[in-house]
Amino acid sequence: MARIIFIQNIIGGLETGSLYALAALGVVLIYRVSDVTNFAQGEMAMFSTFVTFTIWTYSRAAGLPYPYLIAFIGALIFSAIFGYSIERVFIRPTAESSLLGKMIVTFGLILIVNGSAAAIFGTDSYYMQRAIGGTMIIGNLVVRPHSFFVIFLALVIMAVLFYMIRNTMFGVAIRATAQDRETARLMGVNTTKVTAFTWIMATIMGAIAGLMIAPATNVSTGMMADVHLKSFIAAVLGGFTSFIGPVIGGLIIGIMDNLVGYYISTNWQTVIVYGILILILIFKPYGLFGSRPQKKV
């Protein structure tokens, strides 16, 4: 029995952890390529989730087949357009401004996106279904298929992204832009396009994280607060200078949260988990997989 509970905690941890990982990867992708720390990632994900939820509700009401699938595809399309628009309208004009200025713009975005969501969708919270409903029994293990779906989906997205970044010409262009934008341009890389692409990717990953967490949090304007905060911590823990770091960081936080909550104390869960993380950062100040950031000229 003890082993079963342990395994269930691990699966639950991997589920939320892979969502932190997705969101964190989006933040790091943008940060690496354009030096912008997107503090509005969570709010943007919330907004995308509301749009997805609306598509889902209308598709159901209209009696369309597979409303969830329609909403999922809608989420991908909307978040791609949304990410591009935010980059084009709010971020691109700040290209020449200071790092602090860029950061403040994303703080402003939090307010704009959150305010718009409240005005458009209201401040109530709504039920959202799981990708796959019900529970499943494997041996003595009781699990939700949704958990496996989430873990699988996150793995697929990350695998595709990592493959692209590692192996394709565009992926090398992304990494070159992240390391030295000016020289990348001398090589013929359209760095404006690369930046727009990272915003699109990050917003899609955020939207998926939002949609997947929604059954647990309900859809509301505050739904991403926890995921967003933890994804940032995951990014710092794993290291902002690496792409794999935030993924590992997200999984560690997801699993630790669950294990400490179950075996030690739910009341002290947050304190213990983040206490440990601070300890790790004292010894690895650039994160587990990070290196001292090279000064960009």
Place this chain on the structure above:
Amino acid sequence: MLKVDNISAYYGNIQALNNVSLKIEEGEIVSLLGANGAGKTTTLKVITGQINPRQGKVELFQQDITGNNPEEIADRGLTMVPEGRKIFPDLSVVENLKIGYYTQRKEGDWQAKLPEVFEVFPVLEERKQQSGGTLSGGEQQMLAIARGLMAEPKIMLLDEPSLGLAPLIVEKIFTTIERINSQGTTILLVEQNANLALKISQRAYILETGELVHSGPTQQLAQDEKIKEAYLGTH
């Protein structure tokens, strides 16, 4: 092939170039010489589109490219080997070469081009999987030139390729530049090491505090007493 016409450029309010004009014909090696701060790098940056001139015009293959983006200019077949090499430190040697092929990515396969540059710089093949940042200065300079070659440039700009390198390696690099030129790439070479640059180029321009002060065939410049004294050292 490349024509720089009456360029004036500024950093803020500080004038870096004043009415500079250059002309490079196909197949030439032309040197741009001058002391530190004379405006050599600025001239190159105007050509590559990294700096917009306040005045004047840059023409590449009879087309006005003034104010174009660096990536557009790279696409036209002009490749820059920047000062300080600017190797992507976290990309491997092979990936640095791969990104060099970026402008050609629709034309063919980057890997098919590798043997050609490895033939010019065999040491890079040995270091293939090493990350760019771990190479020695000389190897980085070779990689920077090799990365430039990957783009199959019609004209290559080199900014201070000898900077900070041991004489033996400098000699090797200059021999390679001559070889690249003999295979059909036009070269504009910026150097502080005027002696060396004059040896391999047909013509040269000399900049002094943002203005062109001399220009002509290298033999003629090398015999000019004043130039000898000012730039070549009195041996």
